[in-house]
Amino acid sequence: MGRFFVAVYLALNFSVAQGQEQVTWSADIACLVYTHCTPCHNDKGIAPFPLQSYEDAYRFRYGIEPIIASRQMPPWPPSTDYGDLAHERVLTQEEIDLFQHWVEQGAAEGIPDQAPTPPVYASSLEITDPDFSVRLPSFEIPDLREYDLYRCFVIPTNESEDRYITGIEIAPGNRKVVHHVILFQDTSGIPEQLDAADPNLGYTCFGGIGTNTASMVAGWVPGSSAFSAPEGMGIYLPKGATLVAQIHYPEGSAGEIDSTLINIKFSDQTALRRIENIPVLNHFLGIDRPLFIPANTRQTFHETFSPVPFKVIVTGIAPHAHLICESMKAYATTLTGDTIPLINIPHWDFDWQGFYEFKKPVIIPAFSTLHGEATYNNTTSNHHLPGDIPVDVSVGEATTDEMMLFFFSFAVYQQGDENLVIDNNQHTPHYNDCSYAGMTVATQDYAAGSPWKIWPNPASSFLHIETSTSADVVVIRLTDLWGRFILEERMTDNQRQINLPEGLPSGVYLCQISDQSGVRSAWKKVIISR
Numbered sequence: 119m120g121r122f123f124v125a126v127y128l129a130l131n132f133s134v135a136q137g138q139e140q141v142t143w144s145a146d147i148a149c150l151v152y153t154h155c156t157p158c159h160n161d162k163g164i165a166p167f168p169l170q171s172y173e174d175a176y177r178f179r180y181g182i183e184p185i186i187a188s189r190q191m192p193p194w195p196p197s198t199d200y201g202d203l204a205h206e207r208v209l210t211q212e213e214i215d216l217f218q219h220w221v222e223q224g225a226a227e228g229i230p231d232q233a234p235t236p237p238v239y240a241s242s243l244e245i246t247d248p249d250f251s252v253r254l255p256s257f258e259i260p261d262l263r264e265y266d267l268y269r270c271f272v273i274p275t276n277e278s279e280d281r282y283i284t285g286i287e288i289a290p291g292n293r294k295v296v297h298h299v300i301l302f303q304d305t306s307g308i309p310e311q312l313d314a315a316d317p318n319l320g321y322t323c324f325g326g327i328g329t330n331t332a333s334m335v336a337g338w339v340p341g342s343s344a345f346s347a348p349e350g351m352g353i354y355l356p357k358g359a360t361l362v363a364q365i366h367y368p369e370g371s372a373g374e375i376d377s378t379l380i381n382i383k384f385s386d387q388t389a390l391r392r393i394e395n396i397p398v399l400n401h402f403l404g405i406d407r408p409l410f411i412p413a414n415t416r417q418t419f420h421e422t423f424s425p426v427p428f429k430v431i432v433t434g435i436a437p438h439a440h441l442i443c444e445s446m447k448a449y450a451t452t453l454t455g456d457t458i459p460l461i462n463i464p465h466w467d468f469d470w471q472g473f474y475e476f477k478k479p480v481i482i483p484a485f486s487t488l489h490g491e492a493t494y495n496n497t498t499s500n501h502h503l504p505g506d507i508p509v510d511v512s513v514g515e516a517t518t519d520e521m522m523l524f525f526f527s528f529a530v531y532q533q534g535d536e537n538l539v540i541d542n543n544q545h546t547p548h549y550n551d552c553s554y555a556g557m558t559v560a561t562q563d564y565a566a567g568s569p570w571k572i573w574p575n576p577a578s579s580f581l582h583i584e585t586s587t588s589a590d591v592v593v594i595r596l597t598d599l600w601g602r603f604i605l606e607e608r609m610t611d612n613q614r615q616i617n618l619p620e621g622l623p624s625g626v627y628l629c630q631i632s633d634q635s636g637v638r639s640a641w642k643k644v645i646i647s648r
């Protein structure tokens with residue numbers, strides 16, 4: 119290519135770079151939406167409208183912008199600075215700013231071909247290849263006459279060997295009326311007898327499932343997603359065990375039909391480490407006073423479990439309360455006076471409860487004390503109050519009663535557990551690894567704190583990269599100004615030479631270095647002149 123052509127090419131590319139400062143759907147926003155929103159906002163998902171195209175996002179742009187800025191969406195009630203939870207659904211401030219700029223600048227589409235391909239959601243289920251799957255028969259909820267219904271459905275497993283559950287997903291058939299599902303396992307034969315004695319499908323149960331030999335396997339509450347056990351661990355299911363799903367249909371559900379689905383993955387192994395799911399902190403034992411919240415009062419309760427008899431690892435936690443609860447928090451204190459934060463939910467939302475896992479299992483030393491705190495607001499300042507005026511609330515199973523439970527998923531500590539990892543990402547991995555062509559130009563000096571060099575620049579056949587970072591592995595990516603992928607290489611040393619592909623046209627390119635998670639990254643413009 120002659121000198122003249124190189125000059126024209128560069129000029130064109132620079133004008134493109136200028137144009138890119140405008141935030142567009144194709145270059146910037148689609149990536150964020152496909153990463154953080156469409157997992158729920160798709161045509162089969164749980165959110166009320168899809169966000170699967172530019173048209174969808176454009177239509178809802180004024181609704182989206184403030185809801186992201188106030189961090190109401192994506193829904194993630196726990197504080198991000200208390201406990202180290204896995205799979206956090208949170209946007210970075212940079213991502214929030216980008217949305218805001220997009221809307222302010224008129225929410226342009228940009229160049230449609232350059233948007234990432236939209237994800238396809240074949241099913242709203244997370245476990246699509248279960249080893250055991252059951253859809254409960256259609257159940258018409260009878261007239262409850264102002265009572266909540268707790269109905270137990272018996273599910274024989276017919277497994278001839280002991281099994282370990284490594285994944286489980288419960289998908290309510292009718293989300294309008296399913297308040298919760300708790301799945302138990304039992305081998306006493308009593309649930310079958312109770313079922314046979316009731317002429318209708320299942321049997322009515324309250325509290326538990328009518329036996330005291332049952333143990334909890336999993337649960338679904340609004341906001342739950344599928345459970346998957348950490349590597350090498352599982353929930354024990356004895357051979358021949360019966361699963362019993364206790365489903366709570368609140369008052370006012372009469373006439374509705376539900377048919378809930380349960381999908382389970384089993385391990386191939388016959389012996390696995392057991393995870394127990396137990397409400398270790400609860401309002402039956404270890405609460406500082408009975409859970410009673412008189413009308414027009416705000417009350418904080420404290421639960422403890424002490425001492426933890428041996429060293430354990432906690433892989434997950436699920437706080438549970440009902441409507442008038444305002445906040446929930448759990449932590450552990452050790453004999454040496456350390457506090458181990460577990461979870462803090464500053465604005466409890468009954469509709470967004472979850473089973474939360476930790477990035478790494480939390481190690482709790484023997485003889486520690488577990489603590490739970492919850493505040494209930496039974497005054498008119500609480501807009502989640504079930505009625506118009508506050509009435510006395512006490513402990514109970516109805517939605518309008520209250521509870522204070524913290525389910526712990528834990529296992530006895532084993533040597534080496536320090537190395538277990540449940541979630542390695544600092545930030546939700548970006549859908550299709552899409553890169554931000556638009557942002558890169560603006561943020562190219564991001565790496566000021568960790569100098570790195572690239573030479574020669576302009577380059578013709580190779581690039582030499584030198585960093586001062588201490589990260590074990592640095593990923594180098596070369597893209598064009600649109601963020602289109604050209605090559606990716608890893609450097610495990612502070613220096614690396616990369617040969618440029620033959621046939622790569624002269625022009626301006628972007629070279630990104632980042633740590634393995636892709637979160638800490640920096641960019642430089644590179645000119646290739648051949």
Ligand code: HEC
Nearest residue numbers: 154155157158159164165166181182185186191192193469
């Ligand atoms: C985990 C599932 C989930 C994710 C992820 C999610 N949403 Fe939602 N979204 C919902 C549900 C469910 C609702 C319905 C209201 C509710 O239940 O809070 C909703 C409601 C909304 C609303 C309407 C809110 C209102 O008050 O009317 C907007 C706007 C919205 N979402 C935007 C987004 C955007 C933008 C993203 C990505 C940045 C996102 N959501 C991510 C599930 C989700």
